[in-house]
Amino acid sequence: PGAPEAAASGSAPVPEVVTRDGRHALLVDGEPFLILGAQVNNSSNWPHALEDVWPAIEVVGPNTVMVPVAWEQVEAVEGTFDFTFVDTLLAQARERDLRLILLWFATWKNNAPHYAPAWVKLDNERFPRVVTADGRTINSLSPHGEATLEADRKAFVRLMRHLAEVDPQRTVIMVQPQNEPGTYGSVRDFSPLAQRAFDAPVPAALLDRLGKPPGHWREVFGADADEFFHAWHIARYIDQVAEAGKAEYPLPMLVNAALRGPFNPGQPGQYASGGPTDNVLDVYKAAAPHIDLLAPDIYMPEYLHYTTVLDRYSRADNPLFVAETGNRAEYPRYFFSALGHQAIGWSPFGIDFSRYSNWPLGAKHLDEAALEDFALNYRLVSPAARVIARASFEGNVRATAEQPGEPVQVLPIDERWNMVVTYGVPQFWFQGEPPGNPEPTGRALVARLGPDEYLVTGAHARVEIVARDPAVAARQMFEYVEEGTYVDGEWVFRRRWNGDQTDYGLNFSSATQLLRVKLATW
Ligand code: N0T
Structure with missing residues (x-):
């Protein structure tokens, strides 16, 4: 108690995603807002690292910066919470008139629990990992671990409660629980615990959504059963984390996707199985009503790939937000493709001067010259960002x-x-x-x-x-x-x-x- 009241008494309205006639807007301060984003590198979530963040942000000129908050840094000791970094980040963002999207790196950070605290990621008994069909344990936490859900949810609740208390300005406009969830190396968990759930009937909410008759997973979904099952349970897990967080402070929440190829997807497990890939968006919609949007991370420089992904994630039931995209020279122009697909925002990844490069996904050397074409985008659009966001909500942007x-x-x-x-x-x-x-x-x-x-x-x-x-x-x-x-x-x-x-x-x-x-x- 106390936290929701603090949120409600703030001077600015809480950001929200609204939908009308199949089009969407992110309302910030009560008006449609266009996210001109920039995401920092993975390990830039420490006060010292921010020194290398702001100079690059100044060059690019976003209005919103996406920054990780790691479970391991807020709850290194179970039950003891430390939000020093969050507070530092908020203060420094406000000084620069920037908004934030916080990325909750916890149970899943691209498949693995690397950002979970040691007491989680080293305790396989209490926090079980996925077991493959041939009985190997792999380094991806199982969505069926009750204790894992409980622990992640508890920490996330504390984060959201903290934000409700310290951010009446709404510097934070959105939160991303987990990062590119899913499992590489197995289509699903085959542990006895998971197998019991797999042998149970498919939940009614999913059957209703997809217009399928009742039955067990294999009966209903055939060859897709394993992947849909894993997607359902990961989405349910994240939804329960999000729901509890929203009860503290109802910020919009997204889940980002490590994509599969739009034309030659390969097999689940080769890509992140159970994540919100284009084939399971409906599964996520049924399983995760507290998630406002499913966002593609687009590292596909080729035009038809890129624009096909935009098509698939821009839907009447899903606001398009490009949560990550590469920072190499092919990508800046796609900001305009995203706007042409009614995107509420777009965000290149790896924007800081830590001198880390995720080449070949991004530029080999991320210097000022490499950032210039991204900066041009935001110079062109920033002054009109609100006008464009409003026009887009009304279907008037090409x-x-x-x-x-x-x-x-x-x-x-x-x-x-x-x-x-x-x-x-x-x-x-x-x-x-x-x-x-x-x-x-x-x-x-x-x-x-x-x-x-x-x-x-x-x-x-x-x-x-x-x-x-x-x-x-x-x-x-x-x-x-x-x-x-x-x-x-x-x-x-x-x-x-x-x-x-x-x-x-x-x-x-x-x-x-x-x-x-x-x-x-x-
Ligand atoms: C992204 C980023 C970060 C050879 C990669 C993309 C970010 C995560 N993952 O720099 O790790 O946190 O969301 C995965 C794309 C893999 C494609 C590999 C092709």
Whole structure:
């Protein structure tokens, strides 16, 4: 008692995820918020390590930083809690006007309990590990361990209670219980404890969700039974942790996914079995009603892979949030692909100057030069982030990134206009086949503000808004093109674009340019 009251009496409303007409918004301070994220490296969750975090954050310019909080650092001794790091982090984030998403590294940190305290990860009796079909014990905790759930939940509750007490400002806007949960090396737990659950009937909530008749796991799901069973039990476990945490302080909560390949997934266990991969999203939805969203961690530089993952995680029942993505040069432009899929946010991984590199997932050397193209994204979008988040919630954002070999993209905006994006052409008059950029760095966004009125930005791309009806297109013109920015939600005019700057489309370079455009016909 006491904690929920503390949360309720804070001046700012508690962040929440809302859904309307199958579209979503994360409300922060009561308004749709776009997460311009950056996630630090795994071991940057210590006060000293933060010294190497903030300089990189300053270069990239996110509004939200994702930082681990390890079970081992808050409960090194069972029952004794220490939130020194959390307090340090909150204070330093507030000084920089940044929001936080905390990552609860506990029972699962990419399959293993490495971030669990020694009293957990060294006690196989009390906290059992997964047993493979051929009887080997592997280094992934079983979701069937009652004591494990109880211990993790207890610690997480303390974390959330602490946040409720110390964060009336809502510096923390979301929490991620666990990290890339699932098991590598076995499709599920085959211990006697798990086997008893596997031989029991499939829970009604799952049958209802999937429209399946009752039966045992194997009867109902055939070849998928082992994986669905493991996913169900991991999701139930995490949901119980989240539910207890939300009872203290109801922040939005997410679970992130170590993806399987969208086209050639391979076998569960080769990828993290039981995690929220694209084939078990419905299992998670049924099992984990206290989880607001399932978020992909995208380390697939190829365009069709990346955008297919965005498609699969952007659903009427799942707000899209790219919880992690690589920090190498292929990835910055995909921020715009995510926005084009109504994402509530996007966050490159490994953003600090600890000089650790997760190459080949990320850049080989993460210096200022490597971060520049990420910084460009946030320079372009930051002033308009609230405007874009609101427009997205209303279904009014179109955005895209360059696909190699496809130098022209056409996206319908509304019944009247198309957005036409061309890559690799000069900013002036040009005739012929557009070549595309030497490297696929182009990106563009159009947000509808009102009838025939749009916010436009982008980089390394020519953007045209073309009437869908050729008769209208023949008479279309700009009423005006204004370059400017938003300050405290108000448009601040800088100059008009006209002449060369508008006669050949709206040509974006690496300059920070935000346009308000009004279309008309003469
Ligand atoms: C991510 C990150 C961090 C050869 C990897 C991605 C983060 C975790 N895991 O740097 O560990 O905490 O969520 C796993 C992708 C594996 C692909 C391996 C391909």
